[in-house]
Amino acid sequence: MLESLNIENYRCFPSFKLEKFGRVNLLVGKNNSGKTSILECVDFLLDFNTLKSLGEAMILRGEFFSIENVLEANDSQDRKIELDISSLFNQHTFVKNNQISIDGYDHNKEKFERNIKIFEYEKNKEQKDFMEISLKTSVESQDSISLVISARKGIDAAKFFSSNHNGSYELNKKLSLPVDFLRSASLRFQDMLELYDDIILTDEEKIVLEALQCIEPEILQIAPLLSDTFKNSNINAGFVARVKNNPKRVSIGSFGDGIWRMLGIALKLVNVKNGILLVDEIDTGLHYSVMYDMWKLILKTAEKLDIQVFATxxxxxxxxxxxxxxxxxxIGENDVTIHRIEKGATSSVMLNVPQMAIAAKRDLEVR
Structure with a gap:
């Protein structure tokens, strides 16, 4: 598990440190304080598909220059765009030798470090900028990859999603944990179907059902519809439920938008065994009355499947x-933490379980 994180020059953070992570960690703070950026940093540090995760983050934030067919593409890999690299740097400062550094220690005190640096080199009497992304640990040699930057400070998105580039991180593959990122938007049906396929007729399928029962206790069973109608669709549809005292199957969408969010959280959670789950705006679409049961399920499952959770x-x-x-x-005193992120601060304010209990009892504002 990750125990600490240090961020230098990434997005809104000139320098920022978080320490004493537990198994489940909730990041709180105002809008634009950097909560999502911290999740991106964990993803960037530990996921061996480094370029892919970084590219997806920029595309979802709209940080790209359009070339062609952007709106027509369903998949990031097919989009003809250049990613705006300057958006990654604090204050969008894009100069030679500028560097982003992200590092952290795991529970074995092993250090992971990731750097992004802008260089300039001369080739065929022509000066061009290029970006180097490197990975190193305290026990292994450095591995790196370089990408040429265009005149408008962009990098072809196809380079970020190239399997050749991601496959070159042999060092990272050996060291990385399974990492998955659930953003605030609902998952597509196709994504949910692939996740559900991996847990059919397993104990993990029971956990997913239990999650949905937090919202509707009378759901007895769920199943995906295999019709092509729902494949590659962005609408919330394609799963049905068997409900107590009802002979007909019911679309789970009939139980409201929150059921889709809960399904997405549960599917991502059980599919990242022995890894890390990142969830942005975990409460999206959920009524306050189901949050107690949601957290109870997450804590129990994270312990059972050895998962570390970061959420905002x-x-x-x-x-x-x-x-x-x-x-x-x-729960153990340091197994669950809340980290308050304040704009302009250099470190988070961490609350452990006893401190969380005091804050809740006294109705203190920790967001």
Whole structure:
């Protein structure tokens, strides 16, 4: 598990440090304080598909220059665009030798480090900038890759999603944990179908059902529809449920938008065994009354499957529910943490389980 994270020159952070991570960690703070950027840093540091995760983050933020067919493409790999590299650097400062550094230690005190640096080189009497992304650890040699930057400070997105580039990170593959990132938007049906295929008729399928029962206790069973109608669709459809005292199957969308969010969280969670799950705006679409059961399920599953969870929220009900569950379930003092992220600060304000309980009891504002 990751125990600490140090960020230098990435997005809104000139320098920022987080320490004493537990198994489940909730990041709170105002809009534009950098919560999502911290999730990106964890993803960037530990996922061996480094370029892919970084490219996806920029595309989802709209940080690219359009070339052609951007709106027609369903898949990031097919988009004819250049990624705006300057958006990654603090204050968008794009100069030679500027560097982003992200490092952290795991529970074995092994250090992971990732750097992005801008260089200039001369080739055929022509000066061009290029970006180098490197990975190194305290026990292994450095591995790196270089990408040429265009005149408008962009890099062809296809280079970020090239299997050849990602496949070259042999060092990273050996060291990385399974890492998955669930953003605030709902998953596409095709993504959910692939995740569900991996857990059919397993104990993990029961966990997913239990998650949906947090919202609707009368759901007895769920299943995906295999019709081509829903494949590559962005609408919330394609899963049906068998419900108590109802002979007909029911679309799970009938139970509201929150059921899709809960399904996405549960599917991502059970498919990242022995790894790390990142969830942005975990409470999106969920009523406060289900958050206690949601956190109880996440804590139990994370312990059972050896998963570390990082999530963000703006919602006071969300962190208070986490504090209540941690206390009720007698979770270890440092197994669950809340980190408050304040704009302009150099480190997070960390609350452990006893401190969370005091803050909730006194109705203190920690967001």
């Amino acid at each position: 929220t703006h919602n006071s009900d969300c962190w208070k529910s986490l504090a209540e569950v941690a206390q009720d379930e007698e």
